[in-house]
Amino acid sequence: MNRIYIAGIDEIPQRCTLEDNDLLQITIVCPPGYSSDINFAIDLLRPGVQLDLAGLYFCTRGERQNFNITVRHMVGGATSHQLFKGILGQGGSAVFDGLIHVAPGAGQTVATQQNHSILLDSASSSETHPQLEIYADDVECSHGATVGALNEDELFYLRSRGIPEDEARRMQILSFLSPVLNRLPEDKQKFLLDRL
């Protein structure tokens, strides 16, 4: 099952549980031109369930984006993967607060979380709190977070092949976002790209 939520258009549930489905895919998109506060908590209640959660956010012109994501492994044997990617420019700022909670006794849990953001200029800022709270020993949990700029070498490579700077930067941004962007159906991709 694949659910897609676009902030400002769809209503994003604040709490949900994962029990019936074997695999649940959720994609949350925050398009540019919109500040939002997203609180999302999900409890994994049955062994064997898989959660695949991804998010995409753009913050431009002084917008603020707040993410508060909680994934709770209440029983063992479940898997969760999270991937959040953000682009921040022109004074935009984002706070990503993500927690993986593994309850006592929830062994054989596999949980990962990744948050990557790109700052396009120094007027923008990014804040990340990737958190792990683990009370069971037989688990594999990890999180990764990076904050950086677009790679200058890549830009040089593209420009030396005759691609104008603006176009090259756009390509870089698209490739950075593509792992999450590709989860969206074509019409929604187009909707987003038109607003970039």
Add this chain to the structure above:
Amino acid sequence: MDEQQLLKDIASREYGEGFETNIRQEFIPKGLSESTIRLISSKKGEPQWLLDFRLDAFRKWQRMTPPRWGHLSRLPEIDFQDIIYYAAPVRDEDRPTEIDPELEKTFDKLGIPLREREALAGVKPKSSVAVDAVFDSVSVSTTFRQHLAEKGIIFCSFGEAVQNYPDLVRKYLATVVPSGDNFYAALNSAVFSDGSFCYIPKGVKCPMDLSSYFRINAAGTGQFERTLIVADEGSSLSYMEGCTAPMRDTNQLHAAVVEIIVEKDADVRYSTVQNWYPGDKEGRGGILNLVTKRGLCKEGAHLSWTQVETGSAITWKYPSTILQGDNSTSEFYSVALTNNWQQADTGTKMIHVGRNTRSRIVSKGISAGHSDNSYRGLVRVMPGAENARNYSECDSLLLGSNCGAHTFPVIRSQNATAQVEHEATTSKISEDQLFYCNQRGISPEEATALIVGGYAKEVLSRLPMEFAVEAKKLLSVNLEGAIG
């Protein structure tokens, strides 16, 4: 072997430094008020400015509340009126300049020689480490001072520094950790009793490692030491800190402040092996270790923190660096081991202010028994920190199913040219690793020690030789019989 049995074995290990020294000591009455502070200050014969500093800090402290944000559910409400704020061994009137033989024996037993025997006999000293030994509220001895003074290095107790080098102390005191910085730093600023002071002049490479050794002995007391280290332009220093306390059923408070000023192009390595009494296997007693450590790096300076945390019932400690000067660098390497009912909430703060500043964080947590082990850190890139670079790595290892391992990092970047990376993993010792060792005839216990040793190696290899040996011993003792 039965896993449960093995886990019980770790819990029942002995704390070798838990003895108490019987010595005549002088105490001031319990409780904390302005008059307590005036009494401490007059006992130490302090100048007026220092008393004013203490009283100012005390007034700030009165308006503050203890921080509760740490992941430390077992941190008790501390009754600050139920603590003795000053305890000192009484000097023998017949021999006012000599160290009490009982004290000397105590430190010998702890492996800290207070006499420069080998050096005096003209033989090359076995260990080239100068020690400032602090017993409860006072520094009892500082070794190799003469030798260091030849190079212009000042290494003495904080109290002596106030008497002999008031200008230096006044210039640098509370410049990195202001008196109202946080609840425990304010308390320390009000009641600190002794600690170490160290000044390395311009361009001097300190010929030997310097170290402070803190010993809590008296019951019902708290230890509030203050360390101030100043490395002037182009100098370099390796500093070590060790600590132990007797076994008791009640908690004792240790609230220290360490300030390090690293001037232009200077290099300081600060290493800690923290082995305070961790409490018994039911979680009774133990030291509450609530300390503030911070360094300030000027242009091109380098500060490296290495810590091995194995003791204390509660650890609340975040050695931090302010990378103020351009091109300054800092590192934080930590191994924190918690067992039984110990709780540790420790990590670092790296604040990038200058351009081209770089920092690296490597934290390894190991939890066993019913303990909780948290990494909490901040990497902050200010708008002016062009090309700042940070890499953080936090790994947690869980031994047993009743413990917890947590990671709470905060990354705040306000500069587009900065690159910040953070990664963390949590796991247990895998069956495969154990099986590999077992089939080669290595027992599960040895295998666990081996794997944990390998896991912590990146940090342990950063420690000065003398310390690395001790730290390895501590880790293996604490993990005796451990299996995940």
